[in-house]
Every structure is written in C-alpha cells, then in structure tokens.
Amino acid sequence: MLPVLLALTLIELFSGLVLGGFEEDLLRSPSLLVLVPVTIGTAGNLGSILAARLSTSFHLGTLSFAPDDDELVGNAVATVALALTVFPVIGAGAWLLTALVGSTRLPVTTVIAVAVAAGAALAVLAVVVTLVTTFVAYRFGLDPDDVVIPVVTNVCDVLGVLVLFGAIRLFVG
Amino acid sequence: MTVREVAVRAYREALPALGASLVGGLIAGVVLGGMRAELRAVPGLLVLVPALLATRGNVYGSFGARLATALHQGLIEPRISEADRRFAAAATAALANGILTSLFAAVAVFVILTTLGERVAPLPTLVGVALVAGILSGVALTAVVVSVVFAGYRKGHNPDTLVGPVVTTTGDVFGMLFLLTAVRVVFALGGGG
Numbered sequence: 101m102l103p104v105l106l107a108l109t110l111i112e113l114f115s116g117l118v119l120g121g122f123e124e125d126l127l128r129s130p131s132l133l134v135l136v137p138v139t140i141g142t143a144g145n146l147g148s149i150l151a152a153r154l155s156t157s158f159h160l161g162t163l164s165f166a167p168d169d170d171e172l173v174g175n176a177v178a179t180v181a182l183a184l185t186v187f188p189v190i191g192a193g194a195w196l197l198t199a200l201v202g203s204t205r206l207p208v209t210t211v212i213a214v215a216v217a218a219g220a221a222l223a224v225l226a227v228v229v230t231l232v233t234t235f236v237a238y239r240f241g242l243d244p245d246d247v248v249i250p251v252v253t254n255v256c257d258v259l260g261v262l263v264l265f266g267a268i269r270l271f272v273g
Numbered sequence: 274m275t276v277r278e279v280a281v282r283a284y285r286e287a288l289p290a291l292g293a294s295l296v297g298g299l300i301a302g303v304v305l306g307g308m309r310a311e312l313r314a315v316p317g318l319l320v321l322v323p324a325l326l327a328t329r330g331n332v333y334g335s336f337g338a339r340l341a342t343a344l345h346q347g348l349i350e351p352r353i354s355e356a357d358r359r360f361a362a363a364a365t366a367a368l369a370n371g372i373l374t375s376l377f378a379a380v381a382v383f384v385i386l387t388t389l390g391e392r393v394a395p396l397p398t399l400v401g402v403a404l405v406a407g408i409l410s411g412v413a414l415t416a417v418v419v420s421v422v423f424a425g426y427r428k429g430h431n432p433d434t435l436v437g438p439v440v441t442t443t444g445d446v447f448g449m450l451f452l453l454t455a456v457r458v459v460f461a462l463g464g465g466g
Binding site: 101102 | 276279280282283287298305306309320321366373374381385386
C-alpha cells in the first residue's frame with residue numbers, strides 16, 4: 101500500500117503548490133480559506149460516489165459505455181444535481197461560520213458565487229474524470245473498484261483546488 | 274430504469290453522505306481559517322495541507338474497509354476486548370503508513386519549495402509538525418473508525434456504507450485540529466526556527 105500512498109501524495113502536493121500560489125488571497129479573506137477543505141472534500145466525494153456506483157453497475161453488467169446509456173446519463177445528471185444542491189449551502193455556511201468566529205471581508209453573495217461556480221465546474225469535471233478512468237480500467241482488464249476510486253478521489257482533490265483558484269480569480273480578482 | 278429514475282435514486286442515496294461530510298469539511302475549514310497566524314509562521318504548511326488530509330482519507334478509508342471485510346468474513350468479532358492480533362496488525366500498519374506518508378510529504382514540500390526558490394520553514398519544523406500531526410490524528414482516527422464500525426455492525430448496519438462518510442468527515446476535522454495542535458507543540462518545543 102505504501103508505494104500507492106506515496107504516489108498519491110505527490111499528486112496532492114501539486115494541489116498544495118497551487119494553494120501556496122494564492123496563499124496571500126486566502127489569508128486576506130478567511131471565508132475563502134474556509135472553503136478550501138470542504139470544496140476539495142466534496143469534489144472527491146462526488147467523484148468517488150459516482151465511481152462506486154458505476155463500478156457496481158459495471159460488475160452487475162448493467163453498464164455500457166454508450167452516450168445514451170440510462171445508468172451512465174442518470175448518474176451523471178445526479179452528480180451535477182448534487183453539486184448544485186450542496187455548493188450553495190457550502191458557500192453560505194463558509195461565510196456564516198467565518199462571520200461567527202471572526203470577521204468577513206467579502207459579501208456573502210461573492211462567497212456563494214465562488215462556491216457555486218466551483219461546484220458546477222467540479223461536478224462536470226468529476227463526471228469526465230470518473231468516466232475516463234472507469235473506461236480505461238475496463239479496457240485494461242482492471243477491477244474498477246481497486247483502481248478508480250483512489251485515482252478519482254485524488255485527481256478530484258487537485259481539480260478542486262485548481263477550480264477554486266479559477267472561481268476566486270473570476271469573482272474576487 | 275429510465276434516466277430520470279436512475280438520477281433520482283442516485284441523488285437520494287448520495288445526499289445524506291455528502292451532507293455529513295459537508296459539515297465535517299466546513300468545521301475543518303473553520304479550523305484552517307483560524308490558523309492563519311500558524312500558516313504565516315510556517316511557510317510551506319498550506320502546501321502540505323491537501324496531502325495530509327488526503328493521506329488520512331486514503332489510509333483510514335482503506336483500514337475501515339479492511340475492518341468491514343474482516344467482520345463480514347467472521348475473521349474478527351465486533352468487540353474491542355476481543356480484538357485479536359490480526360486486528361492489531363492492521364491498526365499498526367495503518368498508523369505506520371499514515372506517519373511515513375506524512376513524513377514523506379513534509380520532506381517533499383521542503384525539497385520542492387527550496388528548489389523553486391520559495392520561502393519555506395526549516396526542514397525539522399515541517400517534519401516535526403507532520404510527525405506529531407500524523408501520530409495524533411492516526412490514534413484518534415483508529416479509535417473513531419473502530420468504534421463506529423463495531424457499534425454500527427452490532428446494531429445491524431452494513432459497515433461498508435459507514436466507513437466512507439465517517440472517514441471523510443472525521444478525517445478532515447481531526448486532520449486539521451491535530452495539524453494546528455502539532456504546530457503549537459513543535460513551536461513550544463522550540464522547533465519554530
């Protein structure tokens with residue numbers, strides 16, 4: 101297990117370096133700093149839930165990689181719907197908790213906008229990454245349960261930071 | 274099933290777990306937001322955060338999954354007093370993996386930031402923080418995973434569905450809390466450079 105952990109750590113360090121790149125923005129606006137763990141975590145969770153469901157369908161033989169496959173499309177739609185449900189709550193929650201324990205610099209609407217924009221983009225990316233990884237695992241005859249979830253969770257972590265960075269640039273400058 | 278039925282079912286099944294980890298993630302975020310002084314005092318600490326949080330999830334998610342499988346197979350009993358050598362070995366391996374990976378992350382952050390010419394805390398500070406955080410969160414997460422999986426199993430819940438949400442929620446919260454504790458311990462011991 102250790103070699104896998106070390107490889108995944110190197111992937112995670114990449115997202116750490118991106119975070120380090122906008123550390124000053126984050127330290128200046130604590131509500132954005134509060135968004136970091138929950139955005140990364142939720143992106144990874146969306147990906148891993150989708151991956152777990154698709155690999156179960158795959159094992160049951162009810163999944164095909166056709167663009168009109170009901171299982172595939174239904175699960176992809178659910179992933180986007182879940183993101184659009186939880187990310188407004190995440191934005192509002194991050195702002196509220198920051199206001200409770202200290203002071204906020206940004207208006208609540210800005211923090212919600214950052215969270216929702218990041219969440220919507222992440223849901224789409226999580227679907228793409230999960231489908232590609234599941235398909236590649238299937239092609240190489242690997243069990244998707246072993247391969248897909250760790251890869252998807254850690255790739256979504258990195259994407260979570262990159263997308264959050266993009267959303268902050270877009271709405272905060 | 275139609276696309277709509279698949280989507281509605283997937284949505285309903287996933288929402289509670291996502292909601293639970295959302296609460297954990299926000300609490301972890303508040304801890305991170307509250308340690309801005311520590312982040313400024315230890316350059317490179319923020320770079321380390323995603324790797325440390327992911328390590329908690331990867332190591333203890335896998336430990337929980339092993340524990341659940343062993344319960345299903347009847348290899349262990351869901352009681353801590355009856356925990357046997359097999360169980361102790363799995364717990365020790367998880368702790369060792371978690372600490373080694375944390376130390377590796379700390380050294381890698383130091384090497385990368387030094388190579389890039391960025392500001393970075395001294396190596397002993399980063400390694401000390403990673404070591405203390407790895408030990409404290411490892412012990413706490415082992416206790417949480419074991420008690421939740423055992424208690425859930427005795428009450429008739431499938432431990433497989435408990436492990437994921439429990440590890441992601443408590444992993445983030447304990448990961449951040451013990452990272453903050455670790456910085457304070459290392460500074461108190463004079464490792465702040």
